[in-house]
Amino acid sequence: MGVPSVLPLPAAASDQAGCPPRRPWGHLLLLCTALLFLAPAAGTPGLQKAVVSLQPPWLQVFPEDNVTLSCQGARSPGDNSTQWFHDGTAIPSQVQPSYSFKASSNHSGDYRCQTGQTSLSDPVHLDVTSAWLLLQTPRLLVPQGAPIVLRCHSWKNWRLYKIQFFQDGKPKWFSYTNASFSIPHANASHSGAYHCSGLLGQMQHTSQPVNITVPGTPENRERGETLPEEPASIADADTAAKAEVENTITYSLLLHPEAPEDDTAPSDYQNM
Structure with missing residues (x-):
């Protein structure tokens, strides 16, 4: 009785020989799906822009004048967090929809804001000037x-x-x-x-x-x-x-x- 030249490997051995375990692929699929759902919140071009408004409404102020910037735009329920930017640099200490300060020369520049459901606003330029x-x-x-x-x-x-x-x-x-x-x-x-x-x-x-x-x-x-x-x-x-x-x-x-x-x-x- 002859011995077969090729013997089939057991199924368990085949899995161990060259095929990756199935569980990591399943986790990767779930991760990719989650990222697809999260992507629109990160900045889809279709999102409405936030709007920066001033109170009082003047673009030109004196040092020591009181200024309040407000960020208007859609927000997720229960989430009032806001990102503020001054001349392109984030202001990490400001996360509320309103940002108030007593003006100084350091406050001159462009202000932008963004909420969780909006894209970055157009800039509003504030001029702080010393004069009569x-x-x-x-x-x-x-x-x-x-x-x-x-x-x-x-x-x-x-x-x-x-x-x-x-x-x-x-x-x-x-x-x-x-x-x-x-x-x-x-x-x-x-x-x-x-x-x-x-x-x-x-x-x-x-x-x-x-x-x-x-x-x-x-x-x-x-x-x-x-x-x-x-x-x-x-x-x-x-x-x-x-x-x-x-x-x-x-x-x-x-x-x-x-x-x-x-x-x-x-x-x-x-x-x-």
């Missing part, structure tokens, strides 16, 4: 038809009067006491560099210019179009009525403000 006067606005790029809102802000909120607003060096609006000014429906002719001036005590001061852009063709700019401007909506009714009367003042008075001065700045004004 500051022209403030909530946005630098204004869609056509939207309002342009400006505020002439004085250092330490000292009383400011005989206030003028300028566009590209040309006077646009004057008031004795109202430091807010708005253009209700902006068009491309309202693009330009805006600044303000006013009296603090007996001294005249002027802000640095702020460039505001309204996309479109400035076809009305060459017509010398004048603006029947209204005070910003943040002014109350009495101030709005006063501003309407003040608009009737001739420009010669603006050039020669000879009205009696009965107000002075705080005693440390000259020392500064």
